[in-house]
Amino acid sequence: MSYTKRTDGRKFDELRPMEAKVGVVKNAKGSAMFKIGKTIAIAAVYGPRDLYPAHLQDPTRAIIRCNYNMMAFSGSGDRVRPGPSRRSKEISMITEKSLTPMVDLKAFPGGVVDVFVELVQTDAGTRCAGITAAALALADAGIPMLDMVSAVAVGRIGDKVVLDVDKEEEDYPDGMADIPLAIANRTGKITLLQADGEFTKEDLKKGIELGKKGCAKILEVQLKALKEKYEGAKK
């Protein structure tokens, strides 16, 4: 079966249009908005600050604590039931694991860096948009990082491996595979890898390469947003 044209007309290796902005939550130490296609994520970072209850502390370093949430009105179908679900808890956890290895937390033993991710509007790729926004918010907060993290989902539809799957593709009637990835750009190391749907080992290889190329483009948007914040500042 051949997938000849993407449902929204994009090229197979083309990302949806992106926008990013930092400093969108004034109260937070760092914050960011990341929009890709119709998916909009906001992330805010508080800390490093003391972690209580104390038994949660790690005496060797700070921990990152993420909370991923879809706003009740953010789904394309029914209202999303507010509050944590098994899905949102898992995504919060994998967001933590995607970011933690690239953040230098040794300087803040016993502390916590809280990362709040809210989805305002969703059209697939929400965990990746959330991770991209969260990494940007961490950088905006001035927390030392080893590398910038960007995330995107690749997919296998028909005989094609495609970049940045949207909702219409996710619901492709003949089935597809969805592979969310997070990449530390400088080293090319992978900090998020999940998948569902059928695909071959070769598809995975191709998908990771495609994901890396996509993330390099997302990185440009992230860096631009960080620089723009200081454009108006006096030299």
Next chain:
Amino acid sequence: MNSLVKDHTLALLAKGTREDSRKTDEYRDISIEYGISPKSAEGSARVKIGDTEVVAGVKVEMGRPFPDKPDQGSIMVNCELLPMSNPKFESGPPSIGSIELSRVTDRVLRESGVLDFKKLCIEKGEKVWNLLIDIYPINADGNLFDAAYLCALAALKDMKFPKVVDEKIQYGTPSKQGANLVKDRLPLSCTVWKIGDHLVIDPTYTEEQCAEGRLTVGILPNKALCALQKGQEKALTSDEIDQMVDLAIKKSLELRKVFEK
């Protein structure tokens, strides 16, 4: 983690061996027992991998289909990490560990197509079968991911739908109708762990404590993949992922033999 134990574990792996003399890519003995709760569950099983022991049961319910899938039944996988099975597990609301275990098991089953959800439909838009799979570790000595998955699959293989009289389920009186597992879509789940620089299969609980990364891979009979879950904090290179997937595919052949025995 006790650093002496960790050093010892890593030193053994560096020599290509382990605390129980296995090779790095060797499973402990695996056994599957069916029908461990035959009077109450519609399907049930016990899986032992070395000292790790897991039980699972399937209950069926009739319910309304989801509005977006009016002609499909559904499955739900739930796993509770019993405090009796490991001193580190505590009672209380589901921990993130149990949620991940449930969702990864669910993902491999759901995405493989081993269950034909349309065959679980009784009346379109009105009534469908829901299969509720509950998994409990009895003794958790590492590698719950592979044990829990294998156990859920075995419970499904064991299950028979109950008879239905006047639209009421007659629990306890099984029909001849099984879960109809689609043979050429039957997935197995194999988890590869990264401990130090070593790729390790089927770690004990002690070994698991030394691990920094893992990758769970759902594998179909044609060696295509149907699910992935990277766990823990270690960032992996593309090559490492390649090796881990290769090893998982290789070991899934052994798991398949055990399951089909």
